[in-house]
Amino acid sequence: MASSTGSRWIRPEVYPLFAAVGVAVGICGMQLIRNIFTNPEVRVTKENRAAGVLENFAEGEKYSQHAIRKFVRNRPPQIMPSVNNFFSDPK
The missing domain is CATH 1.20.5 (Single alpha-helices involved in coiled-coils or other helix-helix interfaces)
Known part of the structure; x- marks a missing residue:
């Protein structure tokens, strides 16, 4: 078997x-x-959970704006821009 x-x-x-x-x-x-x-909103230890809701905007900004998001921020939202431009741009 x-x-x-x-x-x-x-x-x-x-x-x-x-x-x-x-x-x-x-x-x-x-x-x-x-x-x-x-993640600043996840608290695993008992001491951190006892702190309640924290108004820590800098930590949240650091978490949401990570390195990959900063890398692709100013790039065109296309997977294959050369192929898209070939078929969409007029000659």
């Missing part, structure tokens, strides 16, 4: 599926860890 299950799922055709699911789980895990450790 175990060998038939292994031969059914461990095939070269299934490797891209494993890779896609692995990347998705990695992204979800990264976002979860980022929220737990750097």
